[in-house]
Amino acid sequence: MAKYREASINYDYWWPIAHINDFKNLENKSLRVGNKELLIIKISHTNFSVHADYCPHKRVRLSKYGKIDANNITCHYHDWCFDKETGDCNSIGTMIGETKNFNLETYPSKVYANFIWVYLSDRKDIEAPKLPQIKPFDLHDSYYQLPMQGRVNAHYSFITENATDLYHAKLHERQQPWLNPKLVEIDSNEDSVKAKYEVETPSSLGMLFSGDETKYVKVEYNYPYIHIYEEKLRFYLFVTYIPDGPKSTKVISTFYFKHFLNSKFLSKLLEPILIPILDHFSFRRVFKEDLEAVEEEQRAYDLNGTDLSRELNKVTHQVRQLLVNKTQGREILLVEPSNLRPGEVF
Ligand code: FES
Numbered sequence: 227m228a229k230y231r232e233a234s235i236n237y238d239y240w241w242p243i244a245h246i247n248d249f250k251n252l253e254n255k256s257l258r259v260g261n262k263e264l265l266i267i268k269i270s271h272t273n274f275s276v277h278a279d280y281c282p283h284k285r286v287r288l289s290k291y292g293k294i295d296a297n298n299i300t301c302h303y304h305d306w307c308f309d310k311e312t313g314d315c316n317s318i319g320t321m322i323g324e325t326k327n328f329n330l331e332t333y334p335s336k337v338y339a340n341f342i343w344v345y346l347s348d349r350k351d352i353e354a355p356k357l358p359q360i361k362p363f364d365l366h367d368s369y370y371q372l373p374m375q376g377r378v379n380a381h382y383s384f385i386t387e388n389a390t391d392l393y394h395a396k397l398h399e400r401q402q403p404w405l406n407p408k409l410v411e412i413d414s415n416e417d418s419v420k421a422k423y424e425v426e427t428p429s430s431l432g433m434l435f436s437g438d439e440t441k442y443v444k445v446e447y448n449y450p451y452i453h454i455y456e457e458k459l460r461f462y463l464f465v466t467y468i469p470d471g472p473k474s475t476k477v478i479s480t481f482y483f484k485h486f487l488n489s490k491f492l493s494k495l496l497e498p499i500l501i502p503i504l505d506h507f508s509f510r511r512v513f514k515e516d517l518e519a520v521e522e523e524q525r526a527y528d529l530n531g532t533d534l535s536r537e538l539n540k541v542t543h544q545v546r547q548l549l550v551n552k553t554q555g556r557e558i559l560l561v562e563p564s565n566l567r568p569g570e571v572f
């Protein structure tokens with residue numbers, strides 16, 4: 227068994243779990259991060275609460291049995307009622323008693339870069355780390371943003387390797403993100419793997435990026451986040467792979483694409499046309515190609531019961547090492563007990 231194919235999850239990080247724009251109204255959604263089932267409740271456009279998705283009474287899922295109103299979530303099994311923001315138990319049906327032992331488990335959450343972030347760590351001896359900095363977001367009015375999410379039926383090590391190994395340009399030949407990649411620098415430490423690739427830009431994209439034919443693309447894997455960007459930040463992909471099973475991964479990302487017209491007004495005017503075109507004809511196709519390829523890798527792994535792949539790219543070896551180091555000693559990823567997941571995010 228290859229350890230990196232069994233890697234679990236490290237909860238001692240802020241995990242981006244959903245895009246805020248996926249919550250149209252004041253709705254709630256459920257999803258799994260590692261082995262934890264979560265319920266996200268929208269309180270206002272910029273405020274969300276994230277709870278464990280089970281009623282503390284009999285541990286039935288609140289995504290299935292909970293009814294949410296203006297202030298509370300009430301479990302329709304025995305009518306226990308909780309504050310939808312803090313998780314505090316307000317009443318235990320018609321029974322009289324101390325409610326404080328029955329609070330709903332609630333996790334720290336934040337909104338940044340249009341993602342909802344959650345901190346699931348149960349360690350009291352460490353401080354929560356900082357959120358990663360997503361540079362184009364802080365300059366966001368010069369960028370187009372394409373949020374994207376999806377699911378891959380493979381362990382997250384496969385898709386993490388795929389994203390950090392730019393040598394797979396051939397796979398996306400029809401979409402032509404770049405040509406002839408070469409690794410020119412690699413630098414790793416206990417928290418990250420940083421790589422710099424030289425690539426050639428196809429002429430169609432060259433027109434948008436302007437300037438030289440040769441570009442440098444940097445890839446930074448700061449567990450659990452991946453940043454992939456052109457040196458001058460003309461494009462920037464922020465992506466996180468969330469394992470939610472031994473062979474199941476959620477992908478959550480935003481692609482930033484710098485305005486290529488000088489006029490802000492014209493750039494904004496172009497947005498409703500450009501974004502759907504880019505999304506449909508490029509980004510989603512690239513993603514589908516990656517997804518199919520890594521599911522094929524998972525298939526080969528399952529067939530042989532071990533990893534028989536051969537690898538030359540140093541980045542991939544370092545990525546595997548980092549994944550193992552960050553998740554060593556953590557509980558194994560569980561197979562989900564049931565495929566009934568009401569209101570799941572994606
Ligand atoms: S299981 Fe929720 S109130 Fe009893």
Ligand SMILES: [Fe+2]
Nearest residue numbers: 388394512516
């Ligand atoms: Fe790819």
